[in-house]
Amino acid sequence: MSVQIGNIDLGEFPLLLAPMEDVSDPPFRYVCKQHGADMMYTEFISSEGLIRDAAKSRKKLDIFEYERPIGIQIFGSDIEHMREASEISSQAGPDLIDINYGCPVKNVACRGAGASLLQDIDKMVAMTKAVVEATHLPVTVKTAPGWDDNTKNVQEVAMRLQDVGIKALTIHGRTRAQMYKGSADWSLIREIKRNPQIQIPIFGNGDIDSPEKAAAWRLEYGVDGMMIGRAAIGYPWIFREIKHYFKTGEHRQTNFCRADRRLPYPPVKSIEWKGPKTGVFEMRRHYSNYFKGIDNFKEYRMKLVTAGTFEELEDILHEIEHNPRFENSVSAIEI
Template sequence: DINYGCPVKQVACKGAGAGILLDLPKMQAMAAEIVKQVSIPVTVKTRLGWDHQSIKILEVVQRLQDVGVQAVTIHGRTRQQMYKGLADWSYIGAVKADPSIHIPIFGNGDIDSPTKAVAYKDKYGVDGIMIGRASIGYPWIFREIKHYHATGNLLPPPTLAERIETVKKHLTHAIEWKGERTGILEMRRHYANYFRGVTGIKQYRSNLVTANDCKTIGDLLDEMMQKRSDGD
């Protein structure tokens, strides 16, 4: 999956990520070479354009399709917007509806609930939806969307036990990947998302973001679960 959508300054302003949208022939040539060199399907994620004066997303997808890219995900913002403002799905829908496009088109941007996911899929006719920020600290959004799409019914939110189990798993993998100190530090930004909407745990959340070792974090999570089980 080629990332032609990253808006971060250090990436885009060097001609990579969304910066490649300023040079469509180069973008096409790069994608073509990757398609030639690998034996698996190549897909691309991109944005509408560099700014609103340079939106050429239909041409972008046509060029990618022509060199063998198998699917494209479109984020409904320009690079200039970063993550501000609303994603404009009208461009995504127009690409999907264009008769020249025959590869799958996925939409991305501002999807943060099962109802919105299904409504946007139906309205804009996309083949699927990519979830980004809404899944950070809330991986359950995927099962909720799938269930709502299949049944029309909303699932209840995850239990505290599920949240705590997932936090422990996330922390374990973070430490395995980056070491204990970095893993613990990077995990701090996720606690608010994991426990959003859960009442009565404000002090625990504050303690979690200041804890410096795995045992302390584990003890806090276990105590949080025990207090809730006891009805405190």
Template sequence: MKIGSLDLGKHPLLLAPMESVTDPSFRSLCKDLGADMMYTEFVSAKALVRKVNRTVRKLEIAEKERPVGIQLYGGDVDLMREAAIMAEEANPEVIDINFGCPVKKIATKGSGSGLLRDIPTLLEITKSIVDAVNVPVTVKTRLGWDDNSLVIETLAEQLQDMGIAALTIHGRTREQMYSGKADWTLIGKVKNNPRMHIPIIGNGDITGPEKARELIDRYGVDALMIGRPAIGKPWIFKEVKHYLNTGELLPPLSVPQQAELLKELVRRSVDYIDEKAGILHARRHLAKVFTDLPDIRELRIKLLTRKHVPEVLAVLDEIVERYSD
């Protein structure tokens, strides 16, 4: 699959942009474990143009993470164009436009998926950015605002006409948020529309290797974007890639193997931010693991309340000692 001149190979796996998740520490680990392309956290156009330090820092890209896309959101055409020009200075491989975020504070203010209720502005923003930058521009969006406005089939053609280089579709409406099952039917219709020639990337409920294979085979998408299933389980990229390439399932990671990768995530997070904020950042991942181990509640509470790196690593060692095969 190619996005512009960027060749990602056959059926690449992309790490979805996620606020407070896809910082360089997590991106680098996912890259090590098989993700083919990374995306930044959401970058507010307004905050970037105002040069808010926390937002500007989201543009930081390490060479070992590449290829990386910077994802922008906002509802003002001029601000989005200016932000895209600023983002291009960070030398990303791709600039991605967020027309899919369903969070209330974004969507109800005319950004993210909120623009699915204002298609003319959505298209104007897209065309403005495509014309303003020299890197490929991509879009991530949803099926529509709700079940009564499933616009994606027409919208996909319109976005392609605006000059985007690839389109990612999350198989839910904004009204669904992240509830229920992702509906890939319309994603498949977009992909199989003979007028579409840009890559179509599917997103939503890619929970493991066999599901990934099923979705590719059934709907014909060019690539898969994995988001929430990677939280606390960055090794999902390795598992999916191995299965797509060989048809064989890797054995599940043992508790010690999982613990070692989580230790590395904690270290990288702390190195990138600082101890206090880095541990808080890592907790969203630690909260997702070891949930099915018997009598784990006390150790999980300890894991999620320790405030210093040696203490967190020590609890992971306790879990390994208790639950090693």
């Protein structure tokens, strides 16, 4: 049965690309879309920045037709400002608006936004209601189990936010106190999904880093879909590999610069969106990640991370492709 968010049909078991600051920009989203992401989100955007018309915040509103369905994620601590940010974001033409109630980083959570709202559920509900009423688009939420192990209140959050009109909920399995340490606990996610009063789709997030784990946790926790974040950095084809594993129980073999010559980090899109200097800097950062774990690769990694132009990057990749030393080790990496 297809998963629906409002009028958005995401298929039977959608895989979502998480909103990640300084990662989930249009060039990276393009790569993940090409490799099977069913829905994606912008980097999270400050409501204060949108209201002040800050250039960095406005730039994050850039979305493209090939990305659909795509959500714009906003965060903030002031209810009225979040309402205004919802209106501004809706004008950019996304398919939905997502609210960040999960970000644990200090400059967000300690300013009353992100995961901080888990300490004030009444305010969270009022803020969500204001955002829902300010847009014609479906509103979704991403959050955490709770502020810490003593205040895991996501059961109440799920019920109350559903009551004010959200259309889906993504839960990351770590509390704010955990930050990005330790293991994600999906047990509360499973409990919420099994609650017969919860009618909206529930997505799990946290520690999905392989096709085997995705398949096992799909069965164990019964979620409607999964959101993948950090695992996609340097491994953007994870979405396609998971889908292949779901269908066949086997790993999908990819080829390095042979059967499919598409670059995983599209140079034209990166340079167009960020300019030649920053665009190349971003590309070389991603390219160096693609070759993690390959023996005797230090020389080429240094070349990749110091290349100054796209032409230099192309030449380095050409060298790697034709170096017999890497013929077997890079057989599963697709450039």
